[in-house]
Amino acid sequence: MTDRAIIEFQNVSKTYSSGTQALKNISFRAQEGEAIILLGHNGSGKSTLLRTLTQFEPVTNGTVIFQETNMQMLNKKQLRALRRKIGFVFQNFHLVENLSVFQNVLFGALGRLPLIFPSFAPLAAQSERMKAMACLDRVGLSHLAARRAGQLSGGQQQKVAIARMLMQDPEIVLADEPVASLDPKAGIEIMQLLLEIVREKKLTMICTLHQLDLAINYAERLIALRDGEIIMDRRNKDLNSAQLNWIYENAKIQTAKRGAQA
Numbered sequence: 001m002t003d004r005a006i007i008e009f010q011n012v013s014k015t016y017s018s019g020t021q022a023l024k025n026i027s028f029r030a031q032e033g034e035a036i037i038l039l040g041h042n043g044s045g046k047s048t049l050l051r052t053l054t055q056f057e058p059v060t061n062g063t064v065i066f067q068e069t070n071m072q073m074l075n076k077k078q079l080r081a082l083r084r085k086i087g088f089v090f091q092n093f094h095l096v097e098n099l100s101v102f103q104n105v106l107f108g109a110l111g112r113l114p115l116i117f118p119s120f121a122p123l124a125a126q127s128e129r130m131k132a133m134a135c136l137d138r139v140g141l142s143h144l145a146a147r148r149a150g151q152l153s154g155g156q157q158q159k160v161a162i163a164r165m166l167m168q169d170p171e172i173v174l175a176d177e178p179v180a181s182l183d184p185k186a187g188i189e190i191m192q193l194l195l196e197i198v199r200e201k202k203l204t205m206i207c208t209l210h211q212l213d214l215a216i217n218y219a220e221r222l223i224a225l226r227d228g229e230i231i232m233d234r235r236n237k238d239l240n241s242a243q244l245n246w247i248y249e250n251a252k253i254q255t256a257k258r259g260a261q262a
């Protein structure tokens, strides 16, 4: 990890057109190479935070800086170029189920090499094909390269998604509930793999999670949101599980109070 901030949120607020204030005056800096776990109850603003980082959701107030660039100042072409440096891992994998595992991984190169058409994998350059196999090998699935993605288990599909992310050569990784669709054993395996890869490649990661046990085992730094505000931002070594439980217990108390008031 370096001291250089790769991501900086400066007093960011986001209000949707529905009137919901999803983020309230959020400020934090992520250092290069840092792995951050974002926690918070349902609706606390975690996904919105990730979407404002990529500018898929424009912020209402404040500034989002990525690699010293104010994201709001970019035109569409510049924004597309910057987004290519961001790898995504989603809860539902976002694979093309009818295509092979190998073709899905090749998709990761699309941003870098727009001429590749992965459903026509034989046309991809030999170097890209070899790279895709190496990415699959890294996640332990090269033996399933020819298998249709939809035939894989959830854990295997998430590994393919991680291989596709690797193929993209990103500089940061945004993982939105990457283990939410998996059983606990597969969840642990995926978190371990993701963290190993992030460290190996010196990537910066922001990962949203609900599972406190995984958060405490795998996070270097934890940021907790409640109702759009940061209520905790600490290094993992300074935390114990009682403090983590507090993030959610308080949410339950607040929800109960709201129910009682209604």
Ligand SMILES: Nc1ncnc2c1ncn2[C@@H]1O[C@H](COP(=O)(O)OP(=O)(O)OP(=O)(O)O)[C@@H](O)[C@H]1O
Residues within 6 Å of the ligand: 016, 017, 018, 020, 021, 022, 040, 041, 042, 043, 044, 045, 046, 047, 048, 049
């Ligand atoms: N596109 C949208 N339009 C209007 N309101 C939205 C939209 N997306 C999210 N919200 C609202 O913004 C708030 C924050 O939602 P967000 O999805 O960011 O929370 P979250 O912490 O990711 O929740 P979860 O853990 O359930 O995924 C919620 O009140 C939600 O209903």
